Amino acid sequence: MDDSAKPRHTRTIRVGNLARVEGEGALYVRVKGNRVEEVRLDIFEPPRFFEAFLRGRNFAEVPDITARICGICPVAYQMSSCQALEAALGLEVGGQLKALRRLLYCGEWIESHTLHIYFLHLPDFLGYPDAVRLAQDQPERVKRALQLKKTGNELMTLLGGREIHPINVKVGGFYRVPRKAELLAVRDKLEQAREIALETVRFVAGLNFPDLKPDYTFVSLREEGAYPILQGRIVSNRGLDIPVSAFEQHFQEEHVPHSNALHATLSGQPYLVGPLARYNLNYDLLPAPLQSLAKEVGLGPVCRNPFQSIVVRAIETLYACEEALRLMGEYEEPDAPSLPVVPKAATGAGCSEAPRGILYHRYQMDEQGLITEAKIVPPTSQNQKMIEEDLRQFVAAHLELPKPELTMRCEQTIRNYDPCISCATHFLRLEMEHET
Amino acid sequence: MPGKHKPTLAVWKFASCDGCQLSLLDCEDELLAVAGAVTIAHFLEASSAVLPGPYDLSLVEGSITTPHDAERIQAIRKNSRFLVAIGACATAGGIQALRNFADVEAFTRVVYARPEYIQTLQHSSAISEHVKVDFELRGCPVNKAQLLEVISAFLHKRKPNIPPHSVCLECKARGTVCVMVAQGIPCLGPVTQAGCGAICPAYQRGCYGCFGPQENPNTVALSAWWTHLGVDETAQQQAFRTYNAGAQAFSKEAARHG
Numbered sequence: 001m002d003d004s005a006k007p008r009h010t011r012t013i014r015v016g017n018l019a020r021v022e023g024e025g026a027l028y029v030r031v032k033g034n035r036v037e038e039v040r041l042d043i044f045e046p047p048r049f050f051e052a053f054l055r056g057r058n059f060a061e062v063p064d065i066t067a068r069i070c071g072i073c074p075v076a077y078q079m080s081s082c083q084a085l086e087a088a089l090g091l092e093v094g095g096q097l098k099a100l101r102r103l104l105y106c107g108e109w110i111e112s113h114t115l116h117i118y119f120l121h122l123p124d125f126l127g128y129p130d131a132v133r134l135a136q137d138q139p140e141r142v143k144r145a146l147q148l149k150k151t152g153n154e155l156m157t158l159l160g161g162r163e164i165h166p167i168n169v170k171v172g173g174f175y176r177v178p179r180k181a182e183l184l185a186v187r188d189k190l191e192q193a194r195e196i197a198l199e200t201v202r203f204v205a206g207l208n209f210p211d212l213k214p215d216y217t218f219v220s221l222r223e224e225g226a227y228p229i230l231q232g233r234i235v236s237n238r239g240l241d242i243p244v245s246a247f248e249q250h251f252q253e254e255h256v257p258h259s260n261a262l263h264a265t266l267s268g269q270p271y272l273v274g275p276l277a278r279y280n281l282n283y284d285l286l287p288a289p290l291q292s293l294a295k296e297v298g299l300g301p302v303c304r305n306p307f308q309s310i311v312v313r314a315i316e317t318l319y320a321c322e323e324a325l326r327l328m329g330e331y332e333e334p335d336a337p338s339l340p341v342v343p344k345a346a347t348g349a350g351c352s353e354a355p356r357g358i359l360y361h362r363y364q365m366d367e368q369g370l371i372t373e374a375k376i377v378p379p380t381s382q383n384q385k386m387i388e389e390d391l392r393q394f395v396a397a398h399l400e401l402p403k404p405e406l407t408m409r410c411e412q413t414i415r416n417y418d419p420c421i422s423c424a425t426h427f428l429r430l431e432m433e434h435e436t
Numbered sequence: 437m438p439g440k441h442k443p444t445l446a447v448w449k450f451a452s453c454d455g456c457q458l459s460l461l462d463c464e465d466e467l468l469a470v471a472g473a474v475t476i477a478h479f480l481e482a483s484s485a486v487l488p489g490p491y492d493l494s495l496v497e498g499s500i501t502t503p504h505d506a507e508r509i510q511a512i513r514k515n516s517r518f519l520v521a522i523g524a525c526a527t528a529g530g531i532q533a534l535r536n537f538a539d540v541e542a543f544t545r546v547v548y549a550r551p552e553y554i555q556t557l558q559h560s561s562a563i564s565e566h567v568k569v570d571f572e573l574r575g576c577p578v579n580k581a582q583l584l585e586v587i588s589a590f591l592h593k594r595k596p597n598i599p600p601h602s603v604c605l606e607c608k609a610r611g612t613v614c615v616m617v618a619q620g621i622p623c624l625g626p627v628t629q630a631g632c633g634a635i636c637p638a639y640q641r642g643c644y645g646c647f648g649p650q651e652n653p654n655t656v657a658l659s660a661w662w663t664h665l666g667v668d669e670t671a672q673q674q675a676f677r678t679y680n681a682g683a684q685a686f687s688k689e690a691a692r693h694g
Contacts, residue, residue, distance in 0.1 A: 017480055018480075019480045019481075019483060019484035019486075020481065020482065020484055021481070022454045022458075023449075023454060024480075046450075046451045046501045046502045046505065046556060047556060048451055048501070048530075048531070048532040048560075049532065049535055052535075052538075053531075053534040053538075057674060058671065061678075065678070068455075068530075068531045068576065068679065069453060070454065071454045071455020071577060072454060072455070074455070119461065119482060129485030130476075130479075130482050130483030130484065130485060131482070132471040132476060132482070132483070133485070135468055135471070142468070146464040146465075147464070149462075149464055150465070162632070164458060164459060164462070164577040165455060165577055165646070167636050167639060168639045168641075170641075175636075175640045176640045176641075337640070420454075
């Protein structure tokens with residue numbers, strides 16, 4: 001039935017199970033006449049209560065336990081949790097240990113971004129249901145994508161022991177650090193990966209992008225002297241510039257009926273985290289050749305079209321390859337794999353740039369190092385309100401589209417964010433009555 | 437292959453981190469071959485094309501934690517010729533099964549910001565507690581080579597070759613010196629099923645039990661060793677209560693401590 005012939009009537013767009021996203025969500029849009037009445041990104045993935053059961057666990061277990069929140073970005077959880085606990089203990093992990101963490105994180109960016117670019121997002125632009133069917137027509141492209149993704153995974157396996165839920169990260173550093181020769185063994189592969197990433201930038205920049213340019217509030221980290229991955233201050237394009245420890249004074253979370261994730265707002269307003277936000281706030285920190293490349297493929301220092309996030313992800317993938325090569329080249333084996341850690345009663349916050357945007361952790365522990373309170377704010381719950389805003393704008397501007405196409409475009413709008421619903425959903429705060 | 441039925445593969449998700457189904461996409465060298473051998477009929481993380489059942493092989497990730505999911509797994513079972521539970525969530529309830537050990541009374545007094553919006557069960561349970569499971573592949577996450585072995589075995593109607601022995605054998609095969617004997621590092625390897633490749637001891641730390649209990653584990657003997665190494669009762673209980681807390685041998689051992 002062609003609903004568009006009856007503009008005065010109510011139209012609904014409903015997608016019961018979103019595909020090509022991590023986790024379980026649904027989409028609901030209701031249009032009455034020419035007005036978008038309701039937009040909901042439903043998150044029905046069941047809560048897992050990490051913040052509740054972390055209480056009473058030893059601080060040293062936190063990086064391994066929180067990694068289990070997300071199989072796609074476990075390193076992000078390990079890094080944000082370690083940094084929060086290290087902040088609490090007054091530890092600063094610097095030098096080559098910090099460089100190794102950045103290197104491990106580069107592996108996760110390469111793996112996660114490549115997964116999203118080619119497997120989750122690209123099929124939308126090319127009209128395929130998935131990358132496997134794309135491979136039937138363009139086998140070389142998909143094989144090269146798999147090679148790029150594999151290199152990211154190999155970097156994670158080398159430094160982390162395995163690609164999903166790495167086992168080598170600990171509060172204070174690592175259990176074991178690699179010898180230089182081990183790192184250099186993956187150097188050739190990374191150089192090939194860099195070539196594929198460059199091809200990817202040029203290829204995805206040539207896709208057709210629907211027109212949408214919201215006036216976003218971007219939020220990202222700002223790391224001293226480098227494109228943000230591991231740490232930094234939290235900044236926005238509206239003048240926010242705060243230390244991580246002040247996060248909760250500026251960002252609030254609310255619980256809405258249709259979602260098993262908490263919605264975050266900045267002073268009551270929705271905001272955007274992730275590649276687009278990082279790029280817009282840190283363009284000046286990209287190496288000059290990458291800035292030129294961005295310009296060459298039609299991306300200026302400002303990019304507000306969420307559909308072009310695929311191009312930004314490709315640029316970040318290329319950056320991660322180059323950064324990994326640089327870090328490898330400068331690597332010298334540290335004297336010890338980690339700093340000595342002595343627990344004490346303290347509270348600390350940490351934040352890092354997960355592939356999908358800033359991931360905030362705060363922990364409080366007692367003098368024995370047992371966790372007494374945990375708070376985790378993942379990127380997708382921060383973006384959820386913005387996704388709904390994008391949908392509202394996009395649908396309002398494209399009411400003339402036939403329903404199947406509008407539905408597909410709505411799904412694509414959601415996939416622009418690379419939403420990780422598994423992450424977003426597990427954070428319903430429970431207030432536990434004191435147990436003795 | 438015209439005229440020949442290509443088996444259909446479905447991948448289902450319950451409460452989980454997505455990591456075990458991601459393992460399939462992480463088989464970069466084999467993914468296209470797998471996709472050539474089967475019809476991927478339902479795999480939402482990877483494809484928007486969904487074919488109706490019945491399915492020849494269903495891989496199920498995640499644990500059952502909501503009334504709705506308890507019904508959904510029944511429908512999936514009915515629609516699947518073979519059903520394989522993959523990963524610690526699906527085989528033992530996962531890390532979210534830590535809720536199972538909270539005082540039930542205290543749990544009913546748990547207050548959310550808006551509890552009326554949430555539906556959840558008191559327990560996180562393994563798939564096998566709800567439906568018949570044809571095979572359980574352990575791991576948090578599963579090992580991708582083992583995942584391919586299981587898919588291949590079911591497609592060829594043979595038993596998967598997944599060894600039930602302990603991590604210790606993998607350390608020996610890998611040439612890793614025992615971290616517990618040589619360095620006094622507490623390790624769950626002697627009671628944990630192999631499959632990961634004994635990564636942790638190779639990285640200078642003790643095994644923490646991602647693959648759950650091995651066949652007939654002697655947890656009592658191991659915990660005596662841990663006591664000897666100075667690990668207190670609470671820490672011992674917590675060591676058995678992680679990603680496979682719901683696995684019988686581990687939950688039984690945990691109950692002896694703390």
